[in-house]
Amino acid sequence: MTDAQETTAAEPDLRIPGDERRLPPPSQAPADVEPAPIPLLEPREGIPPVVTTAEALAEVVAAFAAGTGPVAVDAERASGYRYGQRAYLVQLRRAGAGSALIDPVGCPDLSTLGDALADTEWILHAATQDLPCLREIGMAPSRLFDTELAGRLAGFPRVGLGAMVESVLGYALEKGHSAVDWSTRPLPEPWLRYAALDVELLVDLRDALEKELDRQGKLDWAHQEFDAIASAPPAPPRKDPWRRTSGMHKVRRRRQMAIVRELWNARDKIAQRRDVSPGKVLSDTAIIEAALAVPLDTQTLTALPGFGHRMGRRQLDQWQAVVDRARALPDLELPQPGQAMTGPPPPRSWADKDPVAAARLSAARAAVTALAEELNMPQENLITPDTVRRVCWEPPADPSPEAVAASLATYGARQWQIDLVTPLLTMALGAAA
Numbered sequence: 284m285t286d287a288q289e290t291t292a293a294e295p296d297l298r299i300p301g302d303e304r305r306l307p308p309p310s311q312a313p314a315d316v317e318p319a320p321i322p323l324l325e326p327r328e329g330i331p332p333v334v335t336t337a338e339a340l341a342e343v344v345a346a347f348a349a350g351t352g353p354v355a356v357d358a359e360r361a362s363g364y365r366y367g368q369r370a371y372l373v374q375l376r377r378a379g380a381g382s383a384l385i386d387p388v389g390c391p392d393l394s395t396l397g398d399a400l401a402d403t404e405w406i407l408h409a410a411t412q413d414l415p416c417l418r419e420i421g422m423a424p425s426r427l428f429d430t431e432l433a434g435r436l437a438g439f440p441r442v443g444l445g446a447m448v449e450s451v452l453g454y455a456l457e458k459g460h461s462a463v464d465w466s467t468r469p470l471p472e473p474w475l476r477y478a479a480l481d482v483e484l485l486v487d488l489r490d491a492l493e494k495e496l497d498r499q500g501k502l503d504w505a506h507q508e509f510d511a512i513a514s515a516p517p518a519p520p521r522k523d524p525w526r527r528t529s530g531m532h533k534v535r536r537r538r539q540m541a542i543v544r545e546l547w548n549a550r551d552k553i554a555q556r557r558d559v560s561p562g563k564v565l566s567d568t569a570i571i572e573a574a575l576a577v578p579l580d581t582q583t584l585t586a587l588p589g590f591g592h593r594m595g596r597r598q599l600d601q602w603q604a605v606v607d608r609a610r611a612l613p614d615l616e617l618p619q620p621g622q623a624m625t626g627p628p629p630p631r632s633w634a635d636k637d638p639v640a641a642a643r644l645s646a647a648r649a650a651v652t653a654l655a656e657e658l659n660m661p662q663e664n665l666i667t668p669d670t671v672r673r674v675c676w677e678p679p680a681d682p683s684p685e686a687v688a689a690s691l692a693t694y695g696a697r698q699w700q701i702d703l704v705t706p707l708l709t710m711a712l713g714a715a716a
Contacts, residue, residue: 320455335389348399350380355485370416371465394421438659530571537617542574627676646711682712
């Protein structure tokens with residue numbers, strides 16, 4: 284018996300899903316008092332064994348292919364510990380198959396599982412976070428239900444998995460292991476229990492949210508959003524990722540920007556080779572401090588934050604060599620300040636650049652905000668602020684409803700968004716004109 288099972292046995296008011304006998308009698312609490320959430324301590328069938336071999340994976344594939352209904356899917360990464368965003372544990376649950384924990388280190392190709400579930404609806408929480416690492420190992424849904432996004436559309440104030448399970452289903456999930464190093468092997472039992480519990484109630488949560496969205500008349504909107512996520516292509520590599528270094532706004536001169544770029548690229552290569560998080564190789568703070576100081580030697584470099592006494596001489600020489608390389612670059616090879624504009628300028632500059640466009644944006648924002656409040660959903664889920672800015676900065680020559688709708692579609696708005704927002708933007712564009 285595990286510690287969690289002992290705790291459950293000693294506390295008759297706690298329950299495992301499906302064990303209704305553990306519910307406290309209703310008479311124990313006044314009718315006007317919100318019942319306390321019930322701690323979820325153990326998966327229904329216990330912690331499943333971790334799948335690490337091809338033979339065990341084949342058994343899981345067969346079991347889940349024979350299961351019924353949607354499949355709950357989750358993935359754990361080692362963000363902050365390892366390089367990249369690869370999955371280090373995949374959790375699944377489906378009626379008729381139970382739960383499964385799969386180790387992508389031992390089973391790096393899960394395409395057979397992905398194929399077996401190709402026509403099944405996948406339930407994920409915050410799908411866009413997990414889909415990239417799942418695709419890397421051969422798993423990509425054709426249909427999905429995102430419980431976080433469903434919560435946003437339904438107007439829930441808190442949409443984290445724990446908050447949603449508590450407010451919708453009345454259970455309390457233990458979230459103490461969300462930020463651990465999932466590349467650890469073997470994985471401790473408490474971590475595996477936490478991972479299994481993350482998919483334990485996803486199907487129940489999905490069913491409850493579907494009913495709520497249908498009640499609010501938003502279920503078709505949600506399906507359009509889910510289809511857009513499932514069909515979206517992988518994001519292209521980010522251009523000049525070094526420009527996103529924390530504190531970059533302090534760096535003004537091109538030579539200093541070159542130091543940031545060279546240090547960032549050198550750090551990234553080392554982190555990739557060592558398979559560690561870049562921040563464990565050299566912090567963003569250290570990169571920015573070196574760029575601002577432009578040190579001429581290792582003695583000066585050592586005095587900067589992030590290059591203290593814990594760093595060995597060899598490492599200091601290595602980073603100083605990178606700084607020296609940036610200092611020696613000809614002017615033609617120095618980066619240009621800022622990034623090439625691919626859209627409207629920052630809204631704060633609109634009043635000076637184009638007062639009429641600023642008036643259009645102000646009217647559009649006010650209308651969209653009011654409708655989002657009326658629909659009880661975040662404004663960015665009704666329509667992205669970037670889309671509103673683009674339409675207001677370069678409106679159709681003839682701002683008719685048809686032209687505005689076509690413009691919204693060009694920027695990726697879904698049909699339900701187009702139907703709701705087109706009248707608002709048409710009015711805002713016309714009023715400003």
